[in-house]
Amino acid sequence: MIREIFSSIMGEGKYIGRRFIFVRFAGCPLKCIYCDENHKKYLNRVEKAPGSGEFETLKNMDIEDIVNIIDRLKTPDLFAVSFTGGEPLLYFKELKEIVEILKDKGYKTFLESNGMFPDRVFYFDIASIDIKLREHFNNIKEDEYKKLYRNEIKTIKNLYNLNSDVYAKIVIMENTNINTVKEIAKDLSDIGDITLCIQPVTPYGNIKSPSKRKLFEIMEACGEYLKDNVMLTIQMHKYLGVL
Ligand SMILES: C[S@@+](CC[C@H](N)C(=O)[O-])C[C@H]1O[C@@H](n2cnc3c(N)ncnc32)[C@H](O)[C@@H]1O
Numbered sequence: 273m274i275r276e277i278f279s280s281i282m283g284e285g286k287y288i289g290r291r292f293i294f295v296r297f298a299g300c301p302l303k304c305i306y307c308d309e310n311h312k313k314y315l316n317r318v319e320k321a322p323g324s325g326e327f328e329t330l331k332n333m334d335i336e337d338i339v340n341i342i343d344r345l346k347t348p349d350l351f352a353v354s355f356t357g358g359e360p361l362l363y364f365k366e367l368k369e370i371v372e373i374l375k376d377k378g379y380k381t382f383l384e385s386n387g388m389f390p391d392r393v394f395y396f397d398i399a400s401i402d403i404k405l406r407e408h409f410n411n412i413k414e415d416e417y418k419k420l421y422r423n424e425i426k427t428i429k430n431l432y433n434l435n436s437d438v439y440a441k442i443v444i445m446e447n448t449n450i451n452t453v454k455e456i457a458k459d460l461s462d463i464g465d466i467t468l469c470i471q472p473v474t475p476y477g478n479i480k481s482p483s484k485r486k487l488f489e490i491m492e493a494c495g496e497y498l499k500d501n502v503m504l505t506i507q508m509h510k511y512l513g514v515l
């Protein structure tokens with residue numbers, strides 16, 4: 273179930289720069305062509321000291337172990353505990369149990385999800401939902417993509433109605449179509465006060481980042497619907513050289 277647990281600086285989205293503990297779940301049904309986590313195969317890696325980047329591998333971890341490890345990695349500047357992956361909602365039953373315990377202990381909880389499981393969501397203090405584009409996959413069928421997109425929007429709506437601080441994130445590539453992103457911004461504006469993070473892809477294999485010109489154009493196009501609720505976020509942790 274668990275790939276790794278570590279303490280680092282949030283490198284993506286609306287809370288970039290905040291101190292987080294990351295609980296990374298293993299496995300994902302999607303295969304985004306730029307995914308910088310899909311190559312990881314290890315399990316049960318736990319950081320020895322917060323931010324040390326030194327790990328030990330445990331035999332396995334039950335829910336009590338996970339909570340104890342989070343307590344041990346807590347630092348005075350901790351902002352929230354991120355549940356990410358892989359796709360964390362693959363383990364929504366166990367995740368719900370962990371989140372309930374953490375809430376009672378006073379932690380803020382953060383979900384980083386691809387939004388494909390709208391019926392599995394429950395309250396998180398903060399939720400980042402990635403909206404995938406057709407070009408994020410090697411030849412996805414049109415009906416499959418449309419179903420994924422519908423589910424992502426439904427996930428955002430469900431979290432918004434639970435009063436989670438939910439925002440959307442879209443990875444932009446060199447070949448991303450501006451109008452496609454603009455249409456997504458319109459759908460998000462129809463839900464309510466949703467921030468959209470425009471995230472240029474960090475080059476991955478032969479996948480290139482978009483031009484600065486394109487980023488400006490996409491931001492302005494989204495602003496026509498979302499006004500100043502649009503922000504650009506690059507994967508800061510990669511520039512910092514932290515996990
Ligand atoms: C690894 S995924 C795990 C959580 C969830 N499956 C998802 O897709 O949001 C976390 C985030 O990493 C980001 N990401 C992964 N590879 C990236 C890359 N090469 N460039 C920019 N962002 C990337 C995606 O935006 C994704 O939301």
Ligand SMILES: Nc1nc2[nH]cc(C(=O)O)c2c(=O)[nH]1
Pocket residue numbers: 280281282283284294309356357384509514515
């Ligand atoms: N520092 C840091 N910030 C992150 N934000 C989202 C991440 C992810 O892989 O879900 C991530 C990550 O892997 N590292």
Ligand code: SF4
Pocket residue numbers: 300301302303304307308309310357358359386
């Ligand atoms: S949904 Fe997230 S974890 Fe899954 S392949 Fe895409 S970026 Fe990677």
Ligand SMILES: [Mg+2]
Pocket residue numbers: 308309
């Ligand atoms: Mg990552």
